[in-house]
Amino acid sequence: MSITNHIIEWVDDHQTELLEFASQLIATLSVNPPGDETQMASVISAKMVDLGLGQPQTLAKSKTRPNLILEIEGNSSSGPSLMLNGHMDTKPVGDRDRWNTDPFDPVISNGMLYGLGSADMKSALAAIVYAASSIKAMGIDWGSKLILTFTADEEAAGTFGAEYIAQEAGINADIALIGEPVGIKKDWEYIGLISRGETCYRIKVRGTQMHSSIADLVPSVNANVKMAEVLVRMSQELEFAFEPHPYCPQGVTMGAGVMVSGGVSYGVLPGYAEFSTDVRLLPGMTVEGVRKDVETFLDKLRREDPELEVDVEFEPPPLGYIPPVVVSENEPFIHHLQSAAQKVLGQTPPFGAFPAWTDARFFDSIAGITTIPAFGPGLLTVTHAPNEHLSVESIIQACKMYAIAAMEYLTDGS
Structure with missing residues (x-):
């Protein structure tokens, strides 16, 4: 035997x-x-x-x-x-x-x-x-x-x-x-x-914090609503540049909005909101490349909506970049x-x-x-x-x- x-x-x-x-x-x-x-x-x-x-x-x-x-x-x-x-x-x-x-x-x-x-x-x-x-x-x-x-x-x-x-x-x-x-x-x-590697970032949206009862009477921006619009569009439209790999046909996976927060209380129009996103990376991808793709996408949204005040912040190590x-x-x-x-x-x-x-x-x-x-x-x-x-x-x-x-x-x- x-x-x-x-x-x-x-x-x-x-x-x-x-x-x-x-x-x-x-x-x-x-x-x-x-x-x-x-x-x-x-x-x-x-x-x-x-x-x-x-x-x-x-x-x-x-x-x-x-x-x-x-x-x-x-x-x-x-x-x-x-x-x-x-x-x-x-x-x-x-x-x-x-x-x-x-x-x-x-x-x-x-x-x-x-x-x-x-x-x-x-x-x-x-x-x-x-x-x-x-x-x-x-x-x-x-x-x-x-x-x-x-x-x-x-x-x-x-x-x-x-x-x-x-x-x-x-x-x-x-x-x-x-x-x-x-x-x-x-x-x-x-x-x-x-x-696959990973990078994680937060999308930060700012609006007008004020008494919510007069939000329809004066110029105002609801940060939660703007944030929701960005989240939906990012989940549907953001694409990352990467070289396909034969062992990973699924490519890149983005978890847009894995965490969401915003608002202070009833009676207060939200002046700040954010959502977190993780991106699963293929060999050859870098955090710099992901950042460029995200910034390019946000620039497009800013041009389309002058009221949109939005920024991206990548997490510190280790979640900022796992190779x-x-x-x-x-x-x-x-x-x-x-x-x-x-x-x-x-x-x-x-x-x-x-x-x-x-x-x-x-x-x-x-x-x-x-x-x-x-x-x-x-x-x-x-x-x-x-x-x-x-x-x-x-x-x-x-x-x-x-x-x-x-x-x-x-x-x-x-």
Whole structure:
């Protein structure tokens, strides 16, 4: 029997434990905000020790924001090294009344595992840990090391998580893979060689603040009304200049009006209003280019409406500009990932783009580690939403693919 078949058999034999561990992680609170991954780090560390993988290093910028790093040494200092990564935090529950189950009491029903963080991305963490355990169980020679990193704070700015360990941990890996979910309509839709970047800005509109009872008797401008007009036209008419990318056919996505505010009180004509917009960027796009496109659009509106007083203000770091990440399809590990997918799924997902950003931006730009932004179980469409879930089958498939791809890569040339 081949090593690949041994790994598949091992995962099948341990799938109950794998699913129990995924459920245990879902039941472990790590909501961000407020942000506290200490319980998650403790549960994962205990599991690593229990499986004989070793005691991970804890690196924390703040006591309640631990990150875990486990380096499993191979037999050769000259062989390739691989990092598998995932984040430990989740978004908040939101409206509990819209959940059909307790978000912290995971339930398996009709082949689906339900619970907060099930798809984003606690099941992937469990798959990574058990993938490493399966490789170790094979007892084969490989090099130079397999690195597991589990980060805090991804759901916020990453300041306490990937950004911190990219700066401080001194991780040395030839390539990394992040297990973010890559399904939109179905599992395993693509291998995410791109993560889109982001820039965020506020459109600020000024009017005439005055007693609202006489607004129709004297010259006046309602800032809320003007703001609404700008918002509608921007959502319909603003276009950005960019070079199309074959892995990202959806192009640029603009979230016009993701936040809106204006007005003081009843009886007061609004003198100021604003709305916020985020723009998801393709490789090659810059904040300077986006700013130029926005200013050109606003100049057009000003010419058409002399009463319009409007300005744009880009957010300070990090939201002012988060760069896109792109990985070459010629990286050797990617060929092993495709091979693993073919063996487990019976088909090779095409290359594609994760629609948002991931922690790849920190490992890539700060630590200098080529990082595949996303390839993990679950559908992005059910994340950050009530009744988050993913298929049990996809968790098992993830574990098998991570293990096979890592094993093939780490033994390549051995």
